[in-house]
Amino acid sequence: MIPATMASGRIPPRSVLPRGFRFSAAACGLKRKKRLDLALITTDSPATAAGVFTTNLVKAAPVLLSRAHLDSSARDIRAIVVNSGNANCATGPAGMAASRATAAAVARALGCRAEQVLVCSTGVIGVPLRVERILGALPELLRARRASAGAFAALTRAIMTTDTRPKWAAATCRIGGKTVRLLGCAKGAGMIHPQMATMLAFVVTDAATPPRVLEHALREVVGRTFNAITIDGDTSTNDTLLLLASGASGGQPIAAAGRGYHQFVAALERVCRALALAIVADGEGASRVVEIEVCGAPSDHAAEQVARTIAASPLVKTALAGADPNWGRVLAAAGRAGVAFDPQRTEVHLAGLLVCRRGRAYPFSERVAHRRLLRDYVPIVVDLKHGQGRGRIWTCDFTAEYVNINASYRT
Secondary structure, three states: OOOOOEEOOOOOOHHHOOOOEEEEEEOOOOOHHHOOOEEEEEEEEEEEEEEEEOOOOOOOHHHHHHHHHHHHHOOOEEEEEEEEOEOOOOOHHHHHHHHHHHHHHHHHHHOOOHHHEEEEEEOOOOOOOOHHHHHHHHHHHHHOOEOOHHHHHHHHHHOOOOOOOOEEEEEEEEEOOEEEEEEEEEEOOOOOOOOOOOOEEEEEEOOOOOHHHHHHHHHHHHOOOHHHEOOOOOOOOOOEEEEEEOOOOOOOOOOOOOHHHHHHHHHHHHHHHHHHHHHHHOOOOOOOEEEEEEEEEOOHHHHHHHHHHHHOOHHHHHHHHOOOOOHHHHHHHHHOOOOOOOHHHOEEEEOOEEEEEOOEEOOOOHHHHHHHHOOOEEEEEEEOOOOOEEEEEEEEOOOHHHHHHHHOOOO
16 A cells, blocks of 8 residues: 555645754746746754665766765765756766856855755756856745745755656654654656666655665665656666755664664655655656566566566556556566566466466456556556565556657657
């Protein structure tokens, strides 16, 4: 089921805000019609940080810069500045200069080093970034910073591109007698096939966590959440997931092992999974979320490989758009995943109905299956009966609206 921590389109309650952070958003003119397109997260004191980034060979300038800044300043990050409307990717030396200038300007205002500022961008690839618009709006952005739910809600809107709604999620846990809060937001609706992260996502927490522990927790969680979704099989050039910890909860630092760490990881996973599923639910043109579970595989890795192949199949996804119980497409996709299994032993369940047994059709009601496949959340289970491996991937259906959106993305 979709986790209860998921929320979108609403302002979060003040009680979920982690201590030690302020947020703001502004319109700097990168988007049309004076829409919010610039966002800022700042820390009241230096925060520890961890991040994961796209593994696409083509990387945007802000990805390269933020990776370098994390390497040198993971113990004392002060800000994340984000622009939407332009990816600042494939823009040459001028693109890197723009990212550097943005970080330097924010650093001057905060009285810190440029290396303590992380920069993110999202939007069209290959278009020069009009950085002067960002720099001109920074004074307003800095003045608008608030530790308020309204300011955070504005930030969630400012990072959107083709998203139809903002996405945020929150969770809490108790560590050493103190309440620790985690709050995250994300943007993404297309070009989603994560490898190490997903589009843009930011999680802040008031836990006290050393950088190495924070990085370990993030990498433990990302494989089961952001890396377990796909919309269209395209990995972005700008994928970035950042996690900042202020330590303002007043609790003891979280060690690499023990109950506190496991409680923190569980809360972090709730937030990341909620955000990941919110991205899938808002997939460009999507009408339903689809959970694909593969069991009985030779290994967990093999199960995930089969699930990911099914999830990325255009034929499977278009059948789901029409609520067509065409289980043969699911079986065929599993067969080309590069994992050895015996098709004559395989079972397929669509929306809780057994439709294929021992590699052949199993009697079922087409009418009932069609009606179930029209639901907002559709589970598909494929049992290879070839081992104990299990994997799960979330995706969405593939409608004509996806083509319409991406056929005119630049115009």
